Amino acid sequence: MTDTSKRLMLRRLAIDTNRENVAYLHRDCPLYRTEGFQALSKLEVRDGHRQILAVLNVVDDAGIVGVEDIALSEQAFAQMGLPEGTRVTIGHAEPPSSMEAVRRKLRGDRLSAADYMAITQDIAKNRYSKIEMAAFVVTSGQTGLDRDEILYLTEAMACTGKRVKWEEPLVADKHCIGGIPGNRTSMIVVPIVAAHGLLIPKTSSRAITSPAGTADTMEVLANVEIGPKPMRTILHARRGCLVWGGTANLAPVDDILIAVERPLGMDSLGQMVASILSKKLAAGSTHLIVDIPVGPTAKVHHMREALSLRKLFEYVGDRIGIHIEVIITDGRQPIGRGIGPVLEARDVMQVLECRTEAPVDLREKSLRLAGRVIEFDPDVRGGNGYALARDILDSGRAAQRMNEIIDSQGRHAPIPLGELSFDVKSEQQGVVTAIDNLHLARIARLAGAPMDKGAGVDLFKKLGDPVEEGEVLYRVYAVFPPDLRFAQEQSARGTGYNIGLPEEIPAYSFGL
Amino acid sequence: MTDTSKRLMLRRLAIDTNRENVAYLHRDCPLYRTEGFQALSKLEVRDGHRQILAVLNVVDDAGIVGVEDIALSEQAFAQMGLPEGTRVTIGHAEPPSSMEAVRRKLRGDRLSAADYMAITQDIAKNRYSKIEMAAFVVTSGQTGLDRDEILYLTEAMACTGKRVKWEEPLVADKHCIGGIPGNRTSMIVVPIVAAHGLLIPKTSSRAITSPAGTADTMEVLANVEIGPKPMRTILHARRGCLVWGGTANLAPVDDILIAVERPLGMDSLGQMVASILSKKLAAGSTHLIVDIPVGPTAKVHHMREALSLRKLFEYVGDRIGIHIEVIITDGRQPIGRGIGPVLEARDVMQVLECRTEAPVDLREKSLRLAGRVIEFDPDVRGGNGYALARDILDSGRAAQRMNEIIDSQGRHAPIPLGELSFDVKSEQQGVVTAIDNLHLARIARLAGAPMDKGAGVDLFKKLGDPVEEGEVLYRVYAVFPPDLRFAQEQSARGTGYNIGLPEEIPAYSFGL
Helix, strand or coil: CCCCCCEEEEEEEEEECCCCCCEEEEECHHHHHHHHCCCCEHHHHHHHEEEEEEEEECCCCCCCCCCCEECCHHHHHHHHCCCCCEEEEEEECCCCCHHHHHHHHCCCCCHHHHHHHHHHHHHCCCCCHHHHHHHHHHHHHHCCCHHHHHHHHHHHHHHHCCCCCCCCCCCEEEEECCCCCCCCCCCHHHHHHHHCEEEEEEEEECCCCCCCCCCHHHHHHHHCCCCCHHHHHHHHHHHHEEEEEHHCCCHHHHHHHHHHHHCCCCCCCCHHHHHHHHHHHCCCCEEEEEEECCCCCCECCCCHHHHHHHHHHHHHHHHHHHEEEEEEEECCCCCCCCCCCHHHHHHHHHHHHHCCCCCCCHHHHHHHHHHHHCCCCCCCCCCCCHHHHHHHHCCHHHHHHHHHHHHHEEEEHHHHHCCEEEEEEECHHHHHEEEEEHHHHHHHHCCCCCCCCCEEEEEECCCCCCECCEEEEEEECCCCCHHHHHHHHHHHHHEEEEECCHHHHCCCCCCC | CCCCCCEEEEHHHHHHCCCCCCEECCCCCHHHHHHCCCCCEEEEECCCCCCEEEEEECCCCCCCCCCCCEEHHHHHHHHCCCCCCCCEEEEEEECCCCCHHHHHHCCCCCCCHHHHHHHHHHHHHHCCCHHHHHHHHHHHHHHHHHHHHHHHHHHHHHHHCCCCCCCCCCCEEEEECCCCCCCCCCHHHHHHHHHHHHEEEEEEEECCCCCCCCHHHHHHCEEEEEEEHHHHHHHHHHCCEEEHHHHHHCHHHHHHHHHHHHHHCCCCCHHHHHHHHHHHHHHHCCCCEEEECCCCCEEEECHHHHHHHHHHHHHHHHCCCCCEEEEEEEECCCCCCHHHHHHHHHHHHHHHHHCCCCCCHHHHHHHHHHHHHHHCCCCCCCCCCCHHHHHHHCCCCHHHHHHHHHHHHHHHCCCCCCCEEEEEEECCCCEEEEEEEHHHHHHHHHHEEEEEEEEEEEEEECCEECCCCEEEEEEEEEEEEHHHHHHHHHHHHHCCEEEECHHCCCCCCCCC
């Protein structure tokens, strides 16, 4: 790197460049001119001991940055950790040293545990540009990670943030790999398991590409942004909670990588396993049920893929010391009836309150998962979990525990459904032979979910149900007229339903 | 995408975010809050007919962007093409439609001509974020492009900018794939070929990762930033020129992709062929000599790799209608003696002026390449090119033509060598058995080349030369003391020379 004796005055620029350090120099800055920094190149900002890497943006407005100054974006300024007005030097930045490992990965090599540790540490310190992060993510997805590499990446990501410790021998958790609308089993499993007495500190994500995450749906009923200390108080009293995981700073590099993978629509199984298990490791989980739905429009399409994914979870879980049970479930259609936070919260409460209109598939799947979690309890005989879970639910103890959790986290006033709606009807007679998870999720998102909690889709028909011509398949709710129009246009392109003969329903064999 | 009836006031923010459209919204902007745009996500900015995609940065300073405004970075504002104060709407951006093809490539598919056209058009319109571009570049490098894909990418990139037409049946060009320090043959080939009478409008790049590009070295002698019109005037009078290619807007998507590949240190042969030939196609070249140096520290290490690269050039060249002759050359060491603009310009002028101290390897390689270009002339008998080139050089006509070209482009005052220097000496006796191109290029860059034109490395010994213990191997020049120190530290880590026995010099068979 080229050094210089000249110095610039450090300034803070209140721009959130989201996980990429950006430095702003005026085009007439003498250092920029003589040192020939080209845009897109990175530079190193230094002051004695401290140094950061930042991508360079060139500014032509002295109101933003003066010619004798260097301004840093919010994150970069915070990372630099020096007051405004400090004199700093700049130099050409070497790529972060772990990029050498990424280049080896680009050439098709396997990487070592030390390589993954170095890469995640450099990413955690914001030494990677977006381009470098994308290269790492794409090449890992493309060449594939072998199972040891997945293990190394899992352990390395878990080391980048906080690690929670629970002073209990058994900390239960459940996790679904996602992709199935309406699949809010956690909100039923947690109160059942907590009522049984196992500790289940459930942290969930908000929706990224789906119409609702568990955190979005729980937020219909209660506050989910709970700090670590109040969370421990709630858990002490209730044995379970349902909170948003974003405040905990668990495996933050995982969040950074997800933010890169998301716009690329990448779906590497290895990265998925590392992402899920690094969070669980950091969260202090000891026993974990993983739900892998399989179906033509689920994330996993074929049983053989689900099986190899199960082996991956088991392999990595064993080595990081988490007891993992993988359950392969029916992902051929949405679970329950509602898609979108308010509608899904309605389904959940119907199941917990054992109402006759409660969706059977959501109840049965939740009981099955809760039963398996309960069987982690050494005092429960193998095979008895389902019956115990059902007793807890049918006795009303799960509903009571859920209400206690809601009150502890802070109960929210009821949120109404969107006032705008339209019905989508069948143009044929027959039975429902397929429901496209992706298409219905997309309609719900266009209608406004999850931002508008009252927006979404309410399914009137499920797989195998008989349908008359003109009968309503589902109703779409929205809060704002343009969103309703977008959802309408999308459902006009296709309902997402296939109507045909009963023998056309695809069969799957589950629970291997 | 979510629409809204609310509108924002368009503002221009004088920040050059270099090839990525960025939109700035205040954190308290009502649309940002209600629509839930997350950072790193892209948004669409619209006004009736016009629309652009931009990455979102969130701002906490109303001095940068007001809560009712949306500010665009320089490039994004220019692309929007509307005056400040225009009312625009924003919506969530769909990924550019061609990302669907990139996702197919991520899954390992081959892409079609239409796919490559769609991808390059979207990139040209700044519809790709840096992450999306990196994904395209990495996945193309990783899965490899088959030769038809290289052809499609070449044609598609050539369509993204201007296409030059030359109203002449034979427009000659030469190109080296790079990687060999001091290899300034173009500055000798062009005046020879132009003196022979063939049209050779040579556009060159500045150094990206090397200590000097042809444009940097020519700039020691003359102005190289020449617009299209004066360039035609010069060519009319001189038949040749040596200008910087950056002003011509030829295949601009190639430049964008190179800016992404560069920090990743990627070296995919397919992307290299598409990059070079798209530029030549856009520049209107009809006949092209490609120089592929082979050596342990060249870009191409083995003859078999050079041969498959030759076939790729020939395949794509034939289909895009450029007559290509590939010449495989000795890349075992730097060409000539100087590394760095001033030192390389000195070598070039010594060869053109037929001085006794002129480096023989630079002279011979240039004559060989010039001879092959001259043989493109239908009136020249095959095999006679070298002798014709030598006659033009030895008669002084090449030097005369070079001086005419320099005067036409605008002669520069002489630039001195850096005043600081140090010598690197041999610690052993023997003969030079290897010179590391990469290591010497790095020392020259650390010394300040190409930004400081007088900085660089002057080689006193070449392959096979006898060396005494303590004899000087090379001298390093710098302009600034810290640069001298960095270069010194680097050469202390290793001289870049191997001294041993004559039989240890690696043999290569060239000119197949």
